[in-house]
Amino acid sequence: MSVRPDTEAAAQQAANNAPHRAGFACFVGRPNAGKSTLTNALVGQKVAITSNRPQTTRHTVRGIVHREDAQLILVDTPGLHKPRTLLGERLNDVVRTTWAEVDVIGFCLPADQKLGPGDKYIVKELAGIKKTPKIAVITKTDLVDSKQLAEQLLAVSRLGEELGFEWAEIVPVSAVKAEQEAGRAPVNKGGGGRGAGQVGLLADLIAPLLPESPPLYPEGDLTDEPEMVMVAELIREAALEGVRDELPHSIAVVVEEMLPRENRPADKPLLDIHANVYIERPSQKGIIIGPKGKRLKDVGTKSRKHIEALLGTPVFLDLHVKVAKDWQRDPKQLRKLGF
Numbered sequence: 001m002s003v004r005p006d007t008e009a010a011a012q013q014a015a016n017n018a019p020h021r022a023g024f025a026c027f028v029g030r031p032n033a034g035k036s037t038l039t040n041a042l043v044g045q046k047v048a049i050t051s052n053r054p055q056t057t058r059h060t061v062r063g064i065v066h067r068e069d070a071q072l073i074l075v076d077t078p079g080l081h082k083p084r085t086l087l088g089e090r091l092n093d094v095v096r097t098t099w100a101e102v103d104v105i106g107f108c109l110p111a112d113q114k115l116g117p118g119d120k121y122i123v124k125e126l127a128g129i130k131k132t133p134k135i136a137v138i139t140k141t142d143l144v145d146s147k148q149l150a151e152q153l154l155a156v157s158r159l160g161e162e163l164g165f166e167w168a169e170i171v172p173v174s175a176v177k178a179e180q181e182a183g184r185a186p187v188n189k190g191g192g193g194r195g196a197g198q199v200g201l202l203a204d205l206i207a208p209l210l211p212e213s214p215p216l217y218p219e220g221d222l223t224d225e226p227e228m229v230m231v232a233e234l235i236r237e238a239a240l241e242g243v244r245d246e247l248p249h250s251i252a253v254v255v256e257e258m259l260p261r262e263n264r265p266a267d268k269p270l271l272d273i274h275a276n277v278y279i280e281r282p283s284q285k286g287i288i289i290g291p292k293g294k295r296l297k298d299v300g301t302k303s304r305k306h307i308e309a310l311l312g313t314p315v316f317l318d319l320h321v322k323v324a325k326d327w328q329r330d331p332k333q334l335r336k337l338g339f
């Protein structure tokens with residue numbers, strides 16, 4: 001008999017005897033650091049909104065990783081940044097409140113970007129949150145060679161020392177590699193995903209840092225974000241694609257209504273979704289709608305596909321573009337738009 005099965009059996013035995021753990025973790029880092037992509041890779045399904053534009057994550061979206069030994073609830077926060085508007089200030093408050101409440105904080109630093117003032121600003125703020133264990137996650141490792149990666153690992157370790165604390169762990173990951181491996185070894189369900197992407201390893205390292213607790217969510221739940229908010233985020237993500245640089249921060253989406261279409265045969269259900277895309281100025285309307293309405297139509301087609309995948313039902317999506325004048329600066333409008 002080979003040694004390996006015995007070792008595996010022993011590990012399994014230990015896992016069976018170990019107390020179950022459950023708790024919250026959040027990923028922080030500069031915009032575009034790869035936080036949402038990492039959340040999705042850990043959960044194994046698209047729950048957080050990703051885009052190659054900074055600051056796309058506005059709502060706190062939780063992804064839930066179910067494992068034999070632990071349940072990890074991931075809270076995805078917006079990036080911390082210098083506030084220029086009322087919205088910016090509120091977002092930063094959300095971030096700090098989240099940090100103080102979670103069991104583990106993962107600081108994400110892209111492997112291909114020099115550790116800069118933005119990262120130092122965030123880590124300095126993190127150093128102030130003494131009791132929460134902090135893990136440094138070097139993301140996007142597929143974009144660099146081993147020498148560059150080693151330098152980044154050293155840089156982040158030194159930054160911790162400079163600021164007077166020690167990282168609980170420093171882990172390099174690649175969500176892209178993990179995704180490529182996903183077909184062979186899913187991370188969710190525990191046990192899989194220990195390949196070159198190292199996303200499963202990250203979950204292994206976070207799990208022991210969580211408090212002893214039975215699962216907090218039923219197995220199979222991947223997120224507790226209300227469906228309407230998730231749907232709105234999927235539409236906003238599609239609306240952000242390919243628009244001019246100044247526009248992303250001006251787009252908000254509110255789902256007004258989600259109702260099953262009446263008198264449909266039981267095997268052919270249809271969900272009617274009415275949503276408004278809000279922009280700040282009338283001049284932005286043309287950009288969103290596009291020539292002969294083509295852009296808006298594309299936004300509808302694209303987001304509908306994602307929504308149908310999320311909800312598991314065919315959808316009729318009715319999109320309207322509305323102007324909410326200077327909504328980012330107006331407290332009343334912000335409340336109405338869900339901030």
Ligand SMILES: Nc1nc2c(ncn2[C@@H]2O[C@H](COP(=O)(O)OP(=O)(O)OP(=O)(O)O)[C@@H](O)[C@H]2O)c(=O)[nH]1
Nearest residue numbers: 032033034035036037051052054055057140175176
């Ligand atoms: N090559 C590579 N690209 C990645 C990886 N992870 C994320 N990206 C890309 O990096 C960009 C930003 O990723 P996000 O996950 O949206 O980043 P974020 O930190 O959530 O961004 P904000 O929501 O703006 O804070 C996207 O274009 C991703 O496709 C990775 O492991 N490898």
